[in-house]
Amino acid sequence: MSFMGIDLSSSSKRGSYFALLDTEGSLIYLDSFKAVDELMDVLRAHSPDLIAIDAPLSLPLGLDCLEEECPCAPMLEQKGRMSEQELASMHIGCFFTTKRSIIKGLIYRGLDLRRDLEAKGYRVIEVYPYATKVLLFGGKMPPKNTARGLAFLKDKLSGVVTGLAPYQSGLNHHGCDAVLSAYTAWLHQGDRTDSLGAREEGHIVVPQLLAPVLS
Numbered sequence: 652m653s654f655m656g657i658d659l660s661s662s663s664k665r666g667s668y669f670a671l672l673d674t675e676g677s678l679i680y681l682d683s684f685k686a687v688d689e690l691m692d693v694l695r696a697h698s699p700d701l702i703a704i705d706a707p708l709s710l711p712l713g714l715d716c717l718e719e720e721c722p723c724a725p726m727l728e729q730k731g732r733m734s735e736q737e738l739a740s741m742h743i744g745c746f747f748t749t750k751r752s753i754i755k756g757l758i759y760r761g762l763d764l765r766r767d768l769e770a771k772g773y774r775v776i777e778v779y780p781y782a783t784k785v786l787l788f789g790g791k792m793p794p795k796n797t798a799r800g801l802a803f804l805k806d807k808l809s810g811v812v813t814g815l816a817p818y819q820s821g822l823n824h825h826g827c828d829a830v831l832s833a834y835t836a837w838l839h840q841g842d843r844t845d846s847l848g849a850r851e852e853g854h855i856v857v858p859q860l861l862a863p864v865l866s
């Protein structure tokens with residue numbers, strides 16, 4: 652079996668990193684793509700059993716788009732999706748999916764990619780590497796966009812995923828997020844995750860709460 656993680660960028664003008672883990676949860680591929688066609692070539696070659704995408708893959712119940720001029724409206728009073736409310740209650744910050752989102756480009760790209768992949772028969776889950784990091788490595792991480800933050804992350808990552816050594820050059824923050832996404836997919840296959848939110852709206856999959864860190 653193999654498990655793919657994708658750190659999706661908001662546009663095909665920028666690279667999106669993807670990582671592939673094998674049955675043992677060991678890294679066997681790390682690279683990036685721009686257009687989704689490039690990703691499809693990789694998928695045909697590797698046929699992952701589960702694909703975890705770091706991007707919102709669903710809209711709040713009641714919304715069919717994020718356009719403020721459209722009359723569609725959320726069914727629930729809360730801000731964003733149920734999964735995002737659960738993250739907030741865990742004190743894990745995220746962007747709420749609303750018509751005023753500042754990441755609409757990424758959300759639309761995520762929705763499109765999910766639809767494309769599922770139409771081709773792939774199993775897809777939504778993940779959130781920041782939550783994965785907080786749950787696995789604790790909330791006290793050095794700032795993300797610093798050399799210290801990256802060194803911390805790579806050190807922690809090497810404690811849970813093997814096979815990182817040949818891919819050091821791709822292990823920037825986006826590459827690490829792709830590996831964390833793939834690792835969350837691997838945990839999900841092993842029944843060691845929790846799915847936040849509700850099925851009818853869409854889950855965010857995170858490492859099982861209070862589970863011991865596996866190595």
Ligand SMILES: [Zn+2]
Nearest residue numbers: 715716721723
């Ligand atoms: Zn609408």
